[in-house]
Amino acid sequence: MIWAFPSIKLKNMSELASSARSGTQDRILAQAETLFMVHGYEATSLRLITNGAGVNLAAVNYHFGSKEELFQSVLTRRLDPLNIDRLKLLDALEAKYAPKSVPLSEILSAMFLPALQLGRDPTRGGKNFLRLLGRAYVDPAPFIRNLLSEQYAPMISRFKAAFGKALPHLSRDDLTMRLHFVMGAMAYTLAGTDALKLISTINPDEPADDSTLLRKLAPFLTAGLQAPATDSLVLV
Amino acid sequence: MIWAFPSIKLKNMSELASSARSGTQDRILAQAETLFMVHGYEATSLRLITNGAGVNLAAVNYHFGSKEELFQSVLTRRLDPLNIDRLKLLDALEAKYAPKSVPLSEILSAMFLPALQLGRDPTRGGKNFLRLLGRAYVDPAPFIRNLLSEQYAPMISRFKAAFGKALPHLSRDDLTMRLHFVMGAMAYTLAGTDALKLISTINPDEPADDSTLLRKLAPFLTAGLQAPATDSLVLV
DNA sequence: TCACAATTAAAACAGTCGTTTGATTGAAAC
DNA sequence: GTTTCAATCAAACGACTGTTTTAATTGTGA
Numbered sequence: 413m414i415w416a417f418p419s420i421k422l423k424n425m426s427e428l429a430s431s432a433r434s435g436t437q438d439r440i441l442a443q444a445e446t447l448f449m450v451h452g453y454e455a456t457s458l459r460l461i462t463n464g465a466g467v468n469l470a471a472v473n474y475h476f477g478s479k480e481e482l483f484q485s486v487l488t489r490r491l492d493p494l495n496i497d498r499l500k501l502l503d504a505l506e507a508k509y510a511p512k513s514v515p516l517s518e519i520l521s522a523m524f525l526p527a528l529q530l531g532r533d534p535t536r537g538g539k540n541f542l543r544l545l546g547r548a549y550v551d552p553a554p555f556i557r558n559l560l561s562e563q564y565a566p567m568i569s570r571f572k573a574a575f576g577k578a579l580p581h582l583s584r585d586d587l588t589m590r591l592h593f594v595m596g597a598m599a600y601t602l603a604g605t606d607a608l609k610l611i612s613t614i615n616p617d618e619p620a621d622d623s624t625l626l627r628k629l630a631p632f633l634t635a636g637l638q639a640p641a642t643d644s645l646v647l648v
Numbered sequence: 649m650i651w652a653f654p655s656i657k658l659k660n661m662s663e664l665a666s667s668a669r670s671g672t673q674d675r676i677l678a679q680a681e682t683l684f685m686v687h688g689y690e691a692t693s694l695r696l697i698t699n700g701a702g703v704n705l706a707a708v709n710y711h712f713g714s715k716e717e718l719f720q721s722v723l724t725r726r727l728d729p730l731n732i733d734r735l736k737l738l739d740a741l742e743a744k745y746a747p748k749s750v751p752l753s754e755i756l757s758a759m760f761l762p763a764l765q766l767g768r769d770p771t772r773g774g775k776n777f778l779r780l781l782g783r784a785y786v787d788p789a790p791f792i793r794n795l796l797s798e799q800y801a802p803m804i805s806r807f808k809a810a811f812g813k814a815l816p817h818l819s820r821d822d823l824t825m826r827l828h829f830v831m832g833a834m835a836y837t838l839a840g841t842d843a844l845k846l847i848s849t850i851n852p853d854e855p856a857d858d859s860t861l862l863r864k865l866a867p868f869l870t871a872g873l874q875a876p877a878t879d880s881l882v883l884v
Numbered sequence: 885t886c887a888c889a890a891t892t893a894a895a896a897c898a899g900t901c902g903t904t905t906g907a908t909t910g911a912a913a914c
Numbered sequence: 915g916t917t918t919c920a921a922t923c924a925a926a927c928g929a930c931t932g933t934t935t936t937a938a939t940t941g942t943g944a
Contacts, residue, residue, distance in 0.1 A: 436921085436922085450788065451788055452690065452787070452788040452789070454688065454690035454691045455690045455788070455789065457900075457901065457902085458901080458902065458903090459900085459901085459902095467922085468921095468922055468923055468924080469902095469903095469923090469924090470903085470904080470905090470922080470923075470924090471921085471922070471923095472902090472903095473902080473903060473904080474920095474921075474922080475921095478902080478903080479901095479902065479903090546786075547786065547788060549836075550782075550783065550786040550835075550836065550839055551688070552686065552687055552688040552691070552783060553688070553691065586864065589861060589864045589865075590864075590868055592836070592837065592861075593833040593836070593837065593865060593868050593869075594833075595836065596832050596833040596834075596835065596836025596837055597829040597830075597832040597833045597836070598832075599786075599832065599836060600785075600786065600828070600829070600831065600832025600833070600835055600836060601828065601829065601832055603786050603832075625825060625828075628822065628825045628826075629825075629829060631875045631876065631877070631878065632826055632829050632872040632873075632875055633829075633872065634875065635871045635872050635874065635875030636868040636869065636871050636872035636875075637868075638871065639867045639868055639870065639871030639872075640867065641867070642867065672891085672892085693930075693931065693932085694931080694932065694933090695930085695931085695932095703892085704891095704892055704893055704894085705893090705894095705932095705933095706892080706893075706894090706933085706934080706935095707891085707892075707893095708932090708933095709932080709933060709934080710890095710891075710892085711891095714932080714933080715932065715933090
């Protein structure tokens with residue numbers, strides 16, 4: 413193996429331009445994004461990706477090193493900018509309301525609006541990537557779990573602090589669990605329209621698009637987060 | 649192939665007893681339940697299952713027919729009784745409150761209490777099965793999606809009607825979406841404690857067990873379902 | 885004890901998997 | 915014009931996949 417990651421070993425500007433010009437990396441990433449979304453990580457083979465992208469099988473290992481690193485590249489190239497956008501919005505909100513807490517609905521907006529915009533922008537992955545993200549949240553593969561927790565740790569801790577400030581009546585553990593529920597509802601919503609069939613046959617003429625779903629999700633989560641902290645179930 | 653499913657071809661009572669006595673089917677089911685839970689369907693090989701169960705590799709195809717049918721057996725042997733319990737509770741509630749609607753928190757109890765009891769009963773799968781179920785909800789494999797929707801269709805439609813009666817202010821589509829969120833939060837909660845690491849480092853001395861999580865989930869969902877139906881996000 | 889079925893066992897089947905190798909291409913660099 | 919090196923290619927690597935086959939073994943009713 414001479415260079416596992418030739419695209420990283422950039423000596424000058426012309427090489428940067430040429431590596432971007434070739435397009436095989438982008439074709440691989442685009443095809444992998446779609447196939448990982450449809451079939452999941454394990455069930456997607458490199459031959460399926462490379463055939464669909466019209467490139468040689470060895471191109472994945474040459475450009476990305478391994479299948480796991482390809483998946484990581486697929487995820488981070490969209491997720492990094494998304495989380496940066498989220499934190500920028502939260503920064504602006506906290507500056508605006510300081511020293512008071514940011515209203516709950518506004519914190520949720522800071523989480524959702526960047527995802528909504530990304531979902532409507534095909535050049536940034538669009539709906540495909542949102543679904544891939546939702547599936548990644550619940551994938552059992554250890555390297556995906558580690559990848560996501562590293563990728564999300566800074567963003568989540570910032571938002572958790574903001575939520576805690578806006579919801580002073582919740583204990584630390586209660587807040588943790590409720591954020592868990594928020595992530596779950598969001599991940600499941602992103603993960604797939606086909607999962608909707610579980611609940612009911614929705615009107616096929618006007619399919620519930622992802623942006624509608626996300627908009628409907630916000631008031632649901634706001635009310636859930638604001639609920640009193642008492643247990644409502646009597647255990648048997 | 650003489651008999652693909654010998655356990656189904658039951659000629660008399662003694663044969664039923666002997667097939668249950670052998671124990672290799674049960675050992676396969678137990679091991680498969682654990683491994684499918686930990687690694688997911690695709691990443692779990694039959695050799696991993698049979699080695700762990702201490703049985704011959706061919707035993708899976710002999711007793712269950714195929715890997716997919718093994719997974720189906722793992723799922724349905726727990727899920728069928730669970731959903732029957734849920735519907736029994738809902739029946740009792742509707743009889744008690746008829747002709748008025750069942751209170752929201754009671755409907756949610758009918759969904760959660762049977763799952764809570766199952767989660768605490770190791771002889772019925774316990775926590776392992778609950779996590780397996782949470783993962784199955786979001787597995788991309790088509791046969792798992794079909795399996796679940798068939799398995800859940802009657803239960804969901806009954807509960808959806810009850811929810812609709814208790815939440816008359818919601819349109820049909822809004823109700824559908826909110827039930828979608830409910831299922832998502834529940835699936836994500838069941839799917840894994842390790843997913844909690846995403847949100848925060850929870851106190852390792854007192855790990856949030858599944859029953860606590862489910863009890864905390866109910867007030868969250870109750871408030872979310874009762875939220876007004878207006879969109880709270882201004883789109884850009 | 886015999887016969888017959890149910891079950892288990894070892895081995896091979898025909899593929900697919902991710903990855904690596906070695907040769908070939910093509911375009912800059914000197 | 916030669917050198918150089920990233921990029922691409924076909925081909926093969928060894929390991930693993932779910933499934934099937936064939937044989938041996940077991941347990942049970944006649």
